[in-house]
Amino acid sequence: MSVVSKGLEGIVAAETRLGEVKGAEGVLFYCGYDINELVKLTYEEVVHLLYYNKLPNKAELEALTSALRAERELPDGVIDFLKTAPKTAKPIDIMRTAVSMLGCYDQKRHDIEMSENLANAIRLIAQIGVIAAYFHRARQGLDLPPVRKDLSEAAHFLYLMTGEVPSKEAERTLDIAYILHAEHGFNASTFTARVVASTLSDMYSAISAAIGALKGPLHGGANEGVIHMLQEIGSLDKVDAWMADALAQKKKIMGIGHRVYKVLDPRAPHLREMAIKLTEQLGEAKWIQMSERIAQIMREQKGLNANVDFYSATVYYSLDIPTDLFTPVFAIARMSGWTAHVLEQWSENRLFRPLSEYVGKPYGQKVVPIEQR
Secondary structure: OOOOOHHHOOOOOOOOOOEEEEOOOOEEEEOOEEHHHHOOOOHHHHHHHHHHOOOOOHHHHHHHHHHHHHOOOOOHHHHHHHHHOOOOOOHHHHHHHHHHHHOOOOOOOOOOOOOHHHHHHHHHHHHHHHHHHHHHHHHOOOOOOOOOOOOOHHHHHHHHHHOOOOOHHHHHHHHHHHHHHOOOOOOHHHHHHHHHHHOOOOHHHHHHHHHHHHOOOOOOOHHHHHHHHHHHHOOHHHHHHHHHHHHHOOOOOOOEOOOOOOOOOOOHHHHHHHHHHHHHHHOOHHHHHHHHHHHHHHHHHHOOOEOHHHHHHHHHHHOOOOHHHHHHHHHHHHHHHHHHHHHHHHHOOOOOOOOOOOOOOOOOOOOOOHHHO
């Protein structure tokens, strides 16, 4: 009898040069670089690292940055969809549909030499933030600011959201959040992208599927759950009673614990630091104070630590990003990792086709005529 590993836990499905998650030790590497080193970079440098397996020099960074900024314009048909889509739709659903639509357009290639697959990957990074920001403005009845080519990926998203160039502090905060979310091994959405890519489907199909996987509350949707939890609790003085009741009812505490990390998520301290700084600047200290108390209770009573979603929720909220855009922002950051994995999958492709353990009725069932059933 074969061994069944539910959720593929402990199963090595493929090799990768991109990311390494060491859950028992609480460390994360991209292409051999510790996440604590990577936060010293810009998101664009990390994109180059994931695509080319090395940090860029100035000329290489300029070439990649120019390529990204040249591809921000969305096809008119996609813009029309964003304007006419139901205003009550979930932004992550709009994002998934718009990405699928992008695959229908023969878009202009950037003028530097690259493969079609790499060009599509760069285009997706460049356009995914525009999709999220444009739908957010369209659902409010606001104009859609023209894209700019003089802003970083993080600054450009915040500019499109508000119509104003963000402060350097806000830009750097989101830039670091992008870096921390860019890559994370064979997580559910990345594995989904690779499975679709392994059929030799196209980049847009693989990424649309990845966004669908990210939407789930056990994956990318968790950060929205954190803010909803904090809003439900209401204030610091109510945390202890709320937590006692939640734990007694065996409720899941959003943003606490991780499928892989058995110790502290190495991304969490960076987001915690940014959350503290932002709340001090904005005068909304209660969110981080409540978060800290919840984290303390879970460490002491359950031996569980906060994960990346726990503090990213407060960071995004403090940047005035609406709660239902938290998961799309996760997708914007993870686009670099997803597309890098798809490109890697195609470089030495093998169709994913795992086995299953049959546990149904005994073999040899006979069909009974419908009149006798």
